[in-house]
Amino acid sequence: MPHVTNRLFQTPLIDGFPALLFQTLVVFSLIQSCRGQTVVTGSSEPIVGIVGGEVVLPCYLEPAMPAFDMTVEWTRPDLDRRFVLVRRDGEELQNKKHQSYEGRTSLFSDELKNGNISLKLSKVKLSDKGLYRCYVPGWKSETTVELVVATPSSPVVTIAAKNASISGVVLQCESKDWYPEPELLWLDAEGKILSAGPTETVRGPDDLYTVSSRVTVEKRHSSNITCRVQQSNTSQTRETQIHVPDYFFPDQPKSSSSSGSSVLVIIIGLIVGVVFILAAVLFVWKWRKNKRENKKHNKDEETQRVREDKTKSTESEKEPLLELKQTDSGHVTPETESVNIQPKEEEKKDTESKDHETEVQCPVRFGENKSKTSDSENEPMVEVVRETSPMGNVPPETVKKHNEMETQTANNVQTKEDEEETEFKDHETEVQFFMDEEQHGEEVKDRKRNIK
Numbered sequence: 001m002p003h004v005t006n007r008l009f010q011t012p013l014i015d016g017f018p019a020l021l022f023q024t025l026v027v028f029s030l031i032q033s034c035r036g037q038t039v040v041t042g043s044s045e046p047i048v049g050i051v052g053g054e055v056v057l058p059c060y061l062e063p064a065m066p067a068f069d070m071t072v073e074w075t076r077p078d079l080d081r082r083f084v085l086v087r088r089d090g091e092e093l094q095n096k097k098h099q100s101y102e103g104r105t106s107l108f109s110d111e112l113k114n115g116n117i118s119l120k121l122s123k124v125k126l127s128d129k130g131l132y133r134c135y136v137p138g139w140k141s142e143t144t145v146e147l148v149v150a151t152p153s154s155p156v157v158t159i160a161a162k163n164a165s166i167s168g169v170v171l172q173c174e175s176k177d178w179y180p181e182p183e184l185l186w187l188d189a190e191g192k193i194l195s196a197g198p199t200e201t202v203r204g205p206d207d208l209y210t211v212s213s214r215v216t217v218e219k220r221h222s223s224n225i226t227c228r229v230q231q232s233n234t235s236q237t238r239e240t241q242i243h244v245p246d247y248f249f250p251d252q253p254k255s256s257s258s259s260g261s262s263v264l265v266i267i268i269g270l271i272v273g274v275v276f277i278l279a280a281v282l283f284v285w286k287w288r289k290n291k292r293e294n295k296k297h298n299k300d301e302e303t304q305r306v307r308e309d310k311t312k313s314t315e316s317e318k319e320p321l322l323e324l325k326q327t328d329s330g331h332v333t334p335e336t337e338s339v340n341i342q343p344k345e346e347e348k349k350d351t352e353s354k355d356h357e358t359e360v361q362c363p364v365r366f367g368e369n370k371s372k373t374s375d376s377e378n379e380p381m382v383e384v385v386r387e388t389s390p391m392g393n394v395p396p397e398t399v400k401k402h403n404e405m406e407t408q409t410a411n412n413v414q415t416k417e418d419e420e421e422t423e424f425k426d427h428e429t430e431v432q433f434f435m436d437e438e439q440h441g442e443e444v445k446d447r448k449r450n451i452k
Contacts, residue, residue, distance in 0.1 A: 061115030
């Protein structure tokens with residue numbers, strides 16, 4: 001290619017064009033080609049912020065280029081007034097921003113030259129969680145970033161169990177809503193780290209972490225134990241202290257052999273108790289059975305005895321009567337034959353009745369009647385009883401009934417004698433009254449005669 005020099009500009013010419021102009025055209029074409037490939041990128045993972053802290057929502061131009069004079073928009077589609085931050089012609093438009101974000105959002109001015117248009121959000125609130133949109137109208141490119149607001153809870157410490165093998169108490173600590181994954185520590189009253197089991201970590205669907213751990217503490221560790229959960233990247237720390245009373249700690253450690261012996265003793269005690277209960281049930285059952293059998297046997301014997309007594313009573317009623325006479329010596333002798341005589345009681349009553357009539361009619365003969373009555377009272381008394389067998393094989397029940405009948409007969413006779421004596425005294429009183437009245441009448445008559 002021939003080299004031509006332009007005398008006016010003193011610059012070489014390429015095919016009739018100045019070299020400087022050619023270079024400008026090349027640069028401009030390169031810029032145009034680069035403009036067609038520039039995109040906005042962000043983060044595909046949720047960004048977690050902590051309440052009260054700061055969080056950065058990433059957004060970059062690729063390839064990197066200055067963004068001083070570019071229009072940048074950060075918005076939240078779920079808000080009525082969606083603008084969180086608007087930068088246009090190198091200035092931030094405050095009048096378009098949502099009121100809840102006033103004074104809390106900004107861009108990194110020193111990083112704009114590198115194409116960094118990330119959003120810095122200060123004093124994070126729980127209401128800030130949601131989906132954010134980074135948009136550059138000049139490039140018609142955008143990206144979205146999700147913000148998750150973490151509110152780490154204070155650790156919850158509980159007494160999980162007692163470890164009798166080492167005379168210790170098992171404590172459990174749990175804390176929720178952490179991001180990133182935190183660290184859990186156990187401390188004694190002096191601030192020394194205690195040896196604990198592995199920390200269990202669970203990540204939820206909202207990308208927040210829940211951590212928990214267990215530790216066995218002994219009485220020598222002191223009663224004040226602290227569970228601390230911390231996140232070194234965010235400088236977040238939560239801790240809870242618990243006081244374990246002394247009565248939670250066993251007095252003496254129990255070995256495995258003693259525990260086994262205790263279990264064996266309990267098992268043996270249960271077996272003995274079951275055997276005792278079964279024996280008691282069997283004893284009660286047999287006792288009730290024997291009681292029913294004895295009751296039935298006694299009832300049968302009583303029924304048989306009643307039947308025998310009734311039969312003997314019927315036979316004794318059919319036996320002949322004997323007449324018992326009282327001799328002068330006072331002994332009672334039975335007659336060997338059955339005789340039909342009138343009882344002395346009836347004769348005595350007839351005699352007394354006749355004497356009473358005679359005395360009423362003739363009071364003067366009272367003395368004679370009285371003597372007759374006295375003579376009749378001196379007569380021997382006759383008792384009628386049932387014949388008793390002289391044999392010695394008479395049942396005791398029959399002898400007892402015979403004696404009772406004799407006693408009853410004697411009582412009846414004595415009662416009749418008492419009634420007769422009372423009647424005699426009444427009769428004597430009446431006779432005396434009549435005699436006194438008759439004598440009084442004679443005295444009255446004598447007085448009348450004397451007066452005449």
